[in-house]
Amino acid sequence: MGQERMGMGAAAALGAPALLSVNNIEVIYDHVILVLKGVSLEIPQGGIVALLGANGAGKTTTLKAISNLLRAERGDVTKGSITLAGERVQHLTPNDLVRKGVIQVMEGRHCFEHLTVEENLLTGAYTRSEGAAAIQQDLEMVYEYFPRLKVRRNSQAGYTSGGEQQMTAIGRALMSRPKVVLLDEPSMGLAPQLVEQIFEIVKTINEQQGVSILLAEQNTNVALRYAKYGYILESGRVVMDGPADALRQNEDVKEFYLGLSATGRKSYREVKHYKRRKRWLA
Amino acid sequence: MKPLHILTWLVGALVTIFAIGGLHWGLAQIGWISFFDWSFYFEVSAAGLLQGVMYSLVALGFVLIFKASGIFNFAQGSLVLFAALTMVGLMELFERDFGIRLHWVLAFILTVGVMVLVAIAIERLVLRPLVNQPPIILFMATIGIFYFVDGFGQALWGSDVKVLDIGMPIASAVSPLGVRMNVYDLIAAGVGAALVAGLGVFFQYTRIGRALRAVADDHQAALSVGIPLKTIWTIVWSVAGVVALVAGIMWGGKAGVQFSLALIALKALPVLILGGFTSIPGAIVGGLIIGYGEQVAENFIGLEIGGAIQDWFAYVLALVFLLFRPQGLFGERIIERV
Numbered sequence: 001m002g003q004e005r006m007g008m009g010a011a012a013a014l015g016a017p018a019l020l021s022v023n024n025i026e027v028i029y030d031h032v033i034l035v036l037k038g039v040s041l042e043i044p045q046g047g048i049v050a051l052l053g054a055n056g057a058g059k060t061t062t063l064k065a066i067s068n069l070l071r072a073e074r075g076d077v078t079k080g081s082i083t084l085a086g087e088r089v090q091h092l093t094p095n096d097l098v099r100k101g102v103i104q105v106m107e108g109r110h111c112f113e114h115l116t117v118e119e120n121l122l123t124g125a126y127t128r129s130e131g132a133a134a135i136q137q138d139l140e141m142v143y144e145y146f147p148r149l150k151v152r153r154n155s156q157a158g159y160t161s162g163g164e165q166q167m168t169a170i171g172r173a174l175m176s177r178p179k180v181v182l183l184d185e186p187s188m189g190l191a192p193q194l195v196e197q198i199f200e201i202v203k204t205i206n207e208q209q210g211v212s213i214l215l216a217e218q219n220t221n222v223a224l225r226y227a228k229y230g231y232i233l234e235s236g237r238v239v240m241d242g243p244a245d246a247l248r249q250n251e252d253v254k255e256f257y258l259g260l261s262a263t264g265r266k267s268y269r270e271v272k273h274y275k276r277r278k279r280w281l282a
Numbered sequence: 283m284k285p286l287h288i289l290t291w292l293v294g295a296l297v298t299i300f301a302i303g304g305l306h307w308g309l310a311q312i313g314w315i316s317f318f319d320w321s322f323y324f325e326v327s328a329a330g331l332l333q334g335v336m337y338s339l340v341a342l343g344f345v346l347i348f349k350a351s352g353i354f355n356f357a358q359g360s361l362v363l364f365a366a367l368t369m370v371g372l373m374e375l376f377e378r379d380f381g382i383r384l385h386w387v388l389a390f391i392l393t394v395g396v397m398v399l400v401a402i403a404i405e406r407l408v409l410r411p412l413v414n415q416p417p418i419i420l421f422m423a424t425i426g427i428f429y430f431v432d433g434f435g436q437a438l439w440g441s442d443v444k445v446l447d448i449g450m451p452i453a454s455a456v457s458p459l460g461v462r463m464n465v466y467d468l469i470a471a472g473v474g475a476a477l478v479a480g481l482g483v484f485f486q487y488t489r490i491g492r493a494l495r496a497v498a499d500d501h502q503a504a505l506s507v508g509i510p511l512k513t514i515w516t517i518v519w520s521v522a523g524v525v526a527l528v529a530g531i532m533w534g535g536k537a538g539v540q541f542s543l544a545l546i547a548l549k550a551l552p553v554l555i556l557g558g559f560t561s562i563p564g565a566i567v568g569g570l571i572i573g574y575g576e577q578v579a580e581n582f583i584g585l586e587i588g589g590a591i592q593d594w595f596a597y598v599l600a601l602v603f604l605l606f607r608p609q610g611l612f613g614e615r616i617i618e619r620v
Contacts, residue, residue, distance in 0.1 A: 176507065
């Protein structure tokens with residue numbers, strides 16, 4: 001099921017126009033270290049797309065290439081293009097990109113520790129100029145999605161729990177009224193139940209606000225349940241992509257990313273290396 | 283800081299001043315120090331505290347930049363000198379070339395403009411190219427800025443001692459509650475307090491102030507939510523420039539505008555260690571403690587060992603603090619969770 005739709009790109013598979021597309025980009029750090037070797041992906045209007053892969057596969061780099069946080073780390077997109085609704089956005093500063101509606105929620109949450117939860121949320125509205133009333137309204141909206149944050153609104157963010165910090169980080173991004181949210185590893189370091197809860201809220205936000213989401217995750221299982229389409233990255237290349245249900249059925253994904261296979265659970269020790277090479281990099 | 287907090291500190295400070303006075307009185311009784319007199323002690327304390335506010339003014343500039351960018355700005359002292367020189371220079375220039383006596387308020391506003399330009403130049407020419415470099419490199423860069431601004435200011439406006447006259451009484455004194463105090467010092471303290479209150483409100487309640495604190499906490503995250511670091515840095519350096527100007531006016535008005543103004547930065551160091559590099563209230567309290575401490579030490583203990591304690595007393599105090607409370611009195615506690 002769904003196998004015939006593999007590899008056709010998220011926009012075509014989901015039947016929605018691509019809001020953001022990344023075309024064959026190459027990223028080099030410090031002028032020498034080649035990290036991404038031609039990554040292409042699409043985020044359709046209003047969709048949730050998962051970017052999967054192991055540690056060091058290039059998920060975070062891809063996200064930072066889109067949000068343009070790369071330049072602050074001496075990384076550079078040297079080839080390819082990134083377009084938002086058809087317009088090239090590579091040269092924009094993060095500030096301009098946030099104004100245009102693309103915002104990243106960084107891996108490891110990165111809350112402003114000495115600011116209160118509410119102040120953290122308000123910093124997300126930095127780029128907006130509609131006046132206090134609209135911002136106050138959005139603050140209430142964020143509190144509706146994350147009631148827990150309303151309770152902790154006056155606590156210093158550094159003293160809140162990991163889950164609350166993740167909620168703060170997502171809420172902060174929402175305050176910028178984004179069109180596309182790049183979510184980097186929201187499940188990191190959180191209890192499974194909390195992960196489920198946060199993903200549920202993200203899904204609700206996606207449905208109610210029409211925010212498109214690119215979700216970078218190591219937790220393939222959860223990510224494929226909430227995303228509609230998935231791209232799998234390995235060593236800086238997209239090695240496979242397809243609708244989430246098709247990916248979940250795929251034998252290789254099952255084996256290497258979900259830890260399942262026809263012969264039952266399998267240890268990585270028994271996987272022959274050449275087989276993986278052949279499958280993924282051929 | 284809640285009102286109750288401030289009250290506690292005030293009461294604590296008064297008690298401490300009395301206790302240290304009592305200590306000296308005791309020392310005088312057993313003959314370890316030869317001279318003690320309560321009214322003289324209070325006068326010395328008041329003078330020291332007022333002097334301390336002046337130290338705080340300089341320290342404040344350091345705190346602002348350190349908070350927002352994690353840079354220890356060695357150049358702050360030279361900015362104080364440059365600001366004061368520019369203001370006096372502008373007043374002289376207008377008088378000489380156009381025959382206009384420029385009111386000091388106008389000169390102040392013009393100088394604020396110049397300090398903003400200096401901030402923009404520093405951000406463009408020094409900070410931007412060095413972004414992402416380790417702190418030590420940025421520190422070295424600020425040493426470079428120190429000498430450049432120092433020399434440039436003197437090349438521009440001349441290096442002779444200038445008199446800055448903003449119509450403040452230099453020598454008159456008042457005696458509330460029987461304690462003689464210098465009017466000039468009182469006014470300077472008032473200005474300092476107003477400046478701090480203003481900055482506090484700016485940091486706590488404005489959008490830019492919040493962004494400044496966000497950048498201070500995590501500049502990557504600040505970038506990710508669309509806060510432009512370059513703008514923020516320019517604002518911080520401008521504000522630090524204005525603080526330097528106020529400090530320069532207060533110090534320069536008292537002792538004349540001259541090269542040694544740049545060196546008061548060195549007096550700000552122990553203040554920072556005491557108060558904490560990241561805290562505005564810390565800069566104030568640190569300044570007060572140093573000012574008070576050195577005056578009292580100089581006038582009572584210094585007598586016994588031949589004087590000149592004033593120059594190094596602050597550093598000894600700072601060392602003691604480093605041993606027991608390295609983040610300073612008000613320094614931000616490093617939030618660590620396990």
